[in-house]
Amino acid sequence: MKVVKDAIGYAIENLAAADMKFYIYCLILLIIAGVGLSGAVTALAEGHVHSNMSDMVPWGILISGLAFFIGLSAGATMVGLLIHGFGRDDYHPMGTRAILIGMMCIFAAMGCVMMDVGNPFRAMKIPFLLRNETSMFFISSSSYMGFTALLIAELVSTIYVTIGRAGSRGRKIAKYLGILAVPYALIVVHSFTGTIFGVVKAREMWNTPLLPVHFVTSALASGFALVILVTIITSWVNKKDLVSRETYNHMGIMLCFFLIATVFLDTFDYLILKYSGTVEGLETWHLFTGRYLPVFLINMVGLYAALIMTISKKFRSPRGLFFVSVIVIIAIAAYRINLISIAQLIPLYHELGEIQYVPNMHEVAPLIGLMAALMLLYAILTKVLPLEDKVHKTGE
Amino acid sequence: MRKLSRREIIKLASIVGAGVLMPGEVQAFGSMIDTIVQKMSEGIKGTIGKDIETPPPIPGARFGMVIDLGLCIGCRRCSYGCKLENNVPDSINPPYIMVFETKYKPGQIIDENSPVKEHESGNGLLYSKLRRDRMYMPVQCNHCDDPPCTKVCPTKATYKSADGIVMMDYNKCIGCRYCMAACPYGARRFNWSKPEIPPEKINPLVPLRTDGVVEKCTFCVHRTRRGKTTRCVEVCPNKARTFGNLNDPDSAVSRLIASERYFRLKVGLNTGPEIWYLTRPKRKPMAWYKPIPISPDVRGLKK
Numbered sequence: 001m002k003v004v005k006d007a008i009g010y011a012i013e014n015l016a017a018a019d020m021k022f023y024i025y026c027l028i029l030l031i032i033a034g035v036g037l038s039g040a041v042t043a044l045a046e047g048h049v050h051s052n053m054s055d056m057v058p059w060g061i062l063i064s065g066l067a068f069f070i071g072l073s074a075g076a077t078m079v080g081l082l083i084h085g086f087g088r089d090d091y092h093p094m095g096t097r098a099i100l101i102g103m104m105c106i107f108a109a110m111g112c113v114m115m116d117v118g119n120p121f122r123a124m125k126i127p128f129l130l131r132n133e134t135s136m137f138f139i140s141s142s143s144y145m146g147f148t149a150l151l152i153a154e155l156v157s158t159i160y161v162t163i164g165r166a167g168s169r170g171r172k173i174a175k176y177l178g179i180l181a182v183p184y185a186l187i188v189v190h191s192f193t194g195t196i197f198g199v200v201k202a203r204e205m206w207n208t209p210l211l212p213v214h215f216v217t218s219a220l221a222s223g224f225a226l227v228i229l230v231t232i233i234t235s236w237v238n239k240k241d242l243v244s245r246e247t248y249n250h251m252g253i254m255l256c257f258f259l260i261a262t263v264f265l266d267t268f269d270y271l272i273l274k275y276s277g278t279v280e281g282l283e284t285w286h287l288f289t290g291r292y293l294p295v296f297l298i299n300m301v302g303l304y305a306a307l308i309m310t311i312s313k314k315f316r317s318p319r320g321l322f323f324v325s326v327i328v329i330i331a332i333a334a335y336r337i338n339l340i341s342i343a344q345l346i347p348l349y350h351e352l353g354e355i356q357y358v359p360n361m362h363e364v365a366p367l368i369g370l371m372a373a374l375m376l377l378y379a380i381l382t383k384v385l386p387l388e389d390k391v392h393k394t395g396e
Numbered sequence: 397m398r399k400l401s402r403r404e405i406i407k408l409a410s411i412v413g414a415g416v417l418m419p420g421e422v423q424a425f426g427s428m429i430d431t432i433v434q435k436m437s438e439g440i441k442g443t444i445g446k447d448i449e450t451p452p453p454i455p456g457a458r459f460g461m462v463i464d465l466g467l468c469i470g471c472r473r474c475s476y477g478c479k480l481e482n483n484v485p486d487s488i489n490p491p492y493i494m495v496f497e498t499k500y501k502p503g504q505i506i507d508e509n510s511p512v513k514e515h516e517s518g519n520g521l522l523y524s525k526l527r528r529d530r531m532y533m534p535v536q537c538n539h540c541d542d543p544p545c546t547k548v549c550p551t552k553a554t555y556k557s558a559d560g561i562v563m564m565d566y567n568k569c570i571g572c573r574y575c576m577a578a579c580p581y582g583a584r585r586f587n588w589s590k591p592e593i594p595p596e597k598i599n600p601l602v603p604l605r606t607d608g609v610v611e612k613c614t615f616c617v618h619r620t621r622r623g624k625t626t627r628c629v630e631v632c633p634n635k636a637r638t639f640g641n642l643n644d645p646d647s648a649v650s651r652l653i654a655s656e657r658y659f660r661l662k663v664g665l666n667t668g669p670e671i672w673y674l675t676r677p678k679r680k681p682m683a684w685y686k687p688i689p690i691s692p693d694v695r696g697l698k699k
Contacts, residue, residue: 044435045428047607049589054696055490058573058586118571118586118608121439122551130551130568137574138550201544201665202580348582349535351496351520354698 036369075223076102302331442567445603541668
C-alpha cells in the first residue's frame with residue numbers, strides 16, 4: 001500500500017510542477033483525440049457504411065495501421081536488449097521511455113483492430129471464449145495480449161530498479177524480461193502479424209513465406225527510428241541531451257543495419273513481382289507504378305534516401321537522425337499501405353474491372369484520434385512515472 | 397430601443413442557436429448511445445437466428461453444383477432469386493451470385509497470353525443488355541473442399557459442415573473480414589450498414605443478420621437439407637444449374653461431371669471448389685430474357 005501511496009504522491013507532485021506548455025500540449029491532443037475518436041463511436045453505432053472499404057477491399061487503412069503500429073513496437077524492445085543483453089548503459093535514459101513507446105504502439109495496433117472489426121464487443125471474447133487455433137489472426141491477437149502483459153511486467157520491474165527498490169532478484173527479473181521481450185516481439189508478434197497476410201494464397205502480393213521476415217526487418221527499422229525520434233524530441237523539449245553523441249552515432253549505425261535488410265527485401269520483392277511475369281504480379285506492379293505511384297515512391301525513395309543518409313556519419317547527429325527517422329517512419333507507413341490496402345485492388349476476377357480504394361476521413365480521423373490519445377497517455381505517463389533521467393537529475 | 401452591440405448579437409445568436417440545435421444533437425447522441433448499448437448486448441449474447449431451426453447435415457452427402465455455361469444467358473435471375481430467398485438486403489451489393497459478361501465469345505480458345513479485346517462497356521458485372529455472342533459466367537461461393545476462409549476465421553464463425561456446405565454462425569462472427577480477404581472467389585459479403593428487409597419480403601426460414609457480420613451463400617441450407625434444391629437452380633429459365641450430392645454416383649451432378657468437359661475456378665490454389673462449370677457450346681433453342689438490372693453503385697467498383 002505504501003508503494004501505491006508513494007506513487008500517487010509522486011505523480012501528483014510531478015503533474016503540479018508541470019509548466020503551462022505541457023498542459024496546452026495535452027489539451028490540443030485531447031481535442032484531436034476527442035474529434036477523431038468520435039468518428040469511431042459513429043462507426044460503432046452505424047457500422048462502417050461511411051468508410052470507403054468494400055467487399056472487394058475488405059481491409060482498409062486501419063489494418064495497414066495495425067501492421068504499422070505493431071512494427072513500431074519492435075524498436076522499443078531493442079533498447080531493453082541493448083541495455084540488458086549487451087550492457088549498453090548509455091541507453092539507460094531511454095529504458096522506461098522505450099517500454100512506454102512499445103506499450104503505446106501495441107495499444108494503437110489493438111485499437112486499430114477494435115475500430116476496424118464489425119463487432120468489437122464480441123471480439124473481446126477472443127481468445128478465451130471464441131477461438132480458432134488455425135487462424136493467424138487469432139494467434140496474432142493472442143500474442144498481442146501476451147506482449148502487452150510482458151511490457152507491463154518489464155515496465156514495473158524497470159521502475160522498481162530505477163527507484164532503487166529492487167533487490168538483486170528484482171534486477172535480474174528486469175534484465176531477463178528486457179532480453180525476453182526481443183525474441184517474443186520478433187518471433188511471436190511480428191512474424192505472426194506477417195503470417196496473417198503471408199498465408200493468404202488468394203492475394204499475389206501477400207502469399208510469400210518471406211513476408212514474416214520482411215515484417216520483422218521493417219518493424220525493427222521503423223520501431224528503432226521511432227525510439228530515435230522520441231529521444232531527440234525529448235532532448236529538445238528538456239533542453240538537455242538524453243544520450244551522448246556517441247550513443248546517437250550508435251543508434252544511427254543500428255538503424256543503418258535494419259535499413260539495409262529492409263531495403264534489400266523491399267527491392268527484391270518488387271523486382272520479382274515485375275520480372276516473374278505472372279498476371280497478378282504484373283497487375284500489382286502496374287498499380288504500384290501507375291495509379292499509386294506516389295505511395296510507391298515514398299516507400300522506395302524514402303528508404304534508399306534514409307539508408308544513404310545513415311551511412312554518412314554526418315547524418316548520425318541528432319539533427320540528421322531526426323530527418324532520417326521521420327523519413328523511415330513515413331516510408332514504412334507507405335510500405336504498409338502498399339502491401340495491405342493497395343495490393344487488394346487487384347481484382348479477383350478481371351470482369352470486375354477497376355477496383356478503387358482511397359481511405360476517407362471516416363477512416364483516417366479515428367486513426368489520428370487514436371494516435372493523439374496515445375500520445376497524450378504517453379505524455380502523462382512520462383510525467384508521472386519515475387523515469388531514469390528524472391531520478392538521476394533529482395537524485396531521488 | 398437600445399441598439400445591440402456586435403458582441404451582444406453574437407452572444408444572443410449563440411444562445412438561440414444552441415437552444416435550437418442542442419435538443420436535436422442531444423437526442424441524436426442519446427439514440428447513438430442506445431444503439432451502441434443494444435449492439436453490445438447483442439454482440440455478447442448472440443441472438444441472430446436463435447429462433448430458427450437449421451436442419452442438421454445430411455449424413456454421407458457432399459453437395460456441389462454444376463453450371464452449364466452453354467445454357468447460361470446472363471439474365472441474373474439466379475442472383476435475384478437468391479437475394480429474395482435468403483433475406484439478402486439491397487445494401488449487399490454485389491449480391492451473393494455475381495454474373496459476369498466475359499470477354500470471350502462462344503467457341504473461342506481461351507489463352508491468357510493472347511491479346512483479347514477488353515469490354516467495350518468497361519465492366520463485365522454491370523452490363524445491361526444481353527449479347528448472344530458472349531459467354532456469361534455466374535460466380536458465387538464454391539463451398540471448397542479445403543476452404544481458406546474457415547482456416548483463417550479467428551472464431552470458427554465460418555465452418556465446413558459434414559455435407560460440404562461452408563456455413564456461417566452469425567453469432568460468432570466478429571466482422572474482422574479475414575475470410576473475405578482470404579477467399580479467392582470474392583464470395584463473401586459484409587454488412588457495412590444495418591440491413592433493412594421489408595417485413596413482407598422476409599423469409600422466416602432464414603435468419604436476419606445485423607450490421608458488422610459477414611454473410612454468404614449457404615447452398616440454401618434451409619431448403620437443401622430438407623430435400624429441395626437451391627433457389628438459384630429453381631429459378632434458372634434454361635436449367636443451366638444442377639445441384640446435388642457428389643458422393644452419389646447416380647446423382648445428376650455426378651453424371652454431368654463424368655460425361656462432360658468441365659473446369660473449376662482457380663484449381664491451382666488447391667481449395668477444391670465444388671462448383672463445376674461445363675464448357676458445352678451455346679444451344680440454339682434457348683429462352684432469352686432481359687437481364688435483371690443491377691445497381692451501378694457497387695461499393696468499391698468503378699462505375
